[in-house]
Amino acid sequence: MSDDTLWNERLDEFRALGGVANNVRLGEGAFGRGLFPIDPKHPVDIFIPRYLLIPLENIVFERDELQVAGSSAASPRIRTFIERYEREFSWGPGRAETERFLHMMNELPESLKEFLATQLSLRAFFQPISPPVVQKWFFSTRVIRSFGRDVIMPIVELANHGGAARYDSLKGVSLNGTFDGEVLVRYSEPADPYEMFASWMFAPREDTAFSLPMRGEFGGKQFIIRREFNNEKMPFVPKVVVEDDRILVSHLLLGHKQFPRVPKGAFRKAMESAQLSDIDEAFDVILMLNRQRFLDLLAALDGLELPAVPMLRRLAVNQLAALSYQFGVRTL
Numbered sequence: 001m002s003d004d005t006l007w008n009e010r011l012d013e014f015r016a017l018g019g020v021a022n023n024v025r026l027g028e029g030a031f032g033r034g035l036f037p038i039d040p041k042h043p044v045d046i047f048i049p050r051y052l053l054i055p056l057e058n059i060v061f062e063r064d065e066l067q068v069a070g071s072s073a074a075s076p077r078i079r080t081f082i083e084r085y086e087r088e089f090s091w092g093p094g095r096a097e098t099e100r101f102l103h104m105m106n107e108l109p110e111s112l113k114e115f116l117a118t119q120l121s122l123r124a125f126f127q128p129i130s131p132p133v134v135q136k137w138f139f140s141t142r143v144i145r146s147f148g149r150d151v152i153m154p155i156v157e158l159a160n161h162g163g164a165a166r167y168d169s170l171k172g173v174s175l176n177g178t179f180d181g182e183v184l185v186r187y188s189e190p191a192d193p194y195e196m197f198a199s200w201m202f203a204p205r206e207d208t209a210f211s212l213p214m215r216g217e218f219g220g221k222q223f224i225i226r227r228e229f230n231n232e233k234m235p236f237v238p239k240v241v242v243e244d245d246r247i248l249v250s251h252l253l254l255g256h257k258q259f260p261r262v263p264k265g266a267f268r269k270a271m272e273s274a275q276l277s278d279i280d281e282a283f284d285v286i287l288m289l290n291r292q293r294f295l296d297l298l299a300a301l302d303g304l305e306l307p308a309v310p311m312l313r314r315l316a317v318n319q320l321a322a323l324s325y326q327f328g329v330r331t332l
Contacts, residue, residue: 209322
């Protein structure tokens with residue numbers, strides 16, 4: 001049976017269960033397999049009702065085959081649909097790709113793995129590979145937070161990252177819009193190439209860059225910079241907590257393609273209560289340290305011919321490009 005036949009059968013069943021999938025087809029594009037409009041002149045409309053969103057905690061495996069637990073609130077018909085869909089279009093064809101990525105990362109020289117773990121906080125990629133580890137990584141890239149739970153989202157999960165469209169998870173999960181070519185959706189907001197790599201295992205070009213998690217001392221005060229965004233769409237000004245001689249920063253915007261003067265202005269605004277002697281110099285040092293980490297990664301990759309090297313080089317180049325979107329200052 002062809003993929004098109006299977007796809008149409010699953011869509012028919014999805015619609016029979018109350019899902020909406022209008023003007024959408026499965027295809028191959030610049031990012032591999034993805035979703036495309038049948039007619040680009042008309043909008044794509046995909047909606048997954050809440051009862052078709054299976055909580056990740058209700059997904060179990062038998063001999064590495066995905067099943068919906070009998071304890072799930074889903075009906076037998078819904079469980080059958082989810083298991084068939086996952087076998088034919090998601091977990092079935094996708095697990096090998098996830099496992100291959102993890103093997104590529106684990107084949108890197110020990111010195112490079114240590115650098116990635118300690119300097120770029122990517123230690124999670126280097127745990128021993130096992131079926132549960134592959135399962136965890138695969139579904140961490142395929143779930144969405146809805147009604148306070150991580151749920152798997154059939155059909156719409158096949159949309160690749162990009163563009164300006166965003167998921168709507170108010171009543172279920174929906175994706176709507178008119179697309180000239182491939183149906184693309186923002187996986188994360190905010191995002192930078194580093195975040196995309198750490199969470200989704202690829203590093204596309206992005207318009208923003210945030211600081212790596214790091215600690216340092218500036219002006220006699222200890223800085224602790226995290227990457228905590230609290231679901232903010234564009235957190236220009238980070239949350240800052242001052243504890244004696246410690247300054248805890250929730251996140252730090254370092255580059256923005258549309259607003260290159262904002263990063264330093266946002267840092268100045270956040271530091272108003274920190275009593276820091278030279279705020280601009282602290283920002284410049286943090287920016288320099290971030291650039292240096294990715295320049296060091298490029299140097300460490302030089303001369304290596306391993307499958308993971310091109311994607312790591314892309315990570316470094318794209319993050320450095322995003323970090324370059326900064327000059328001047330805008331008062332906030």
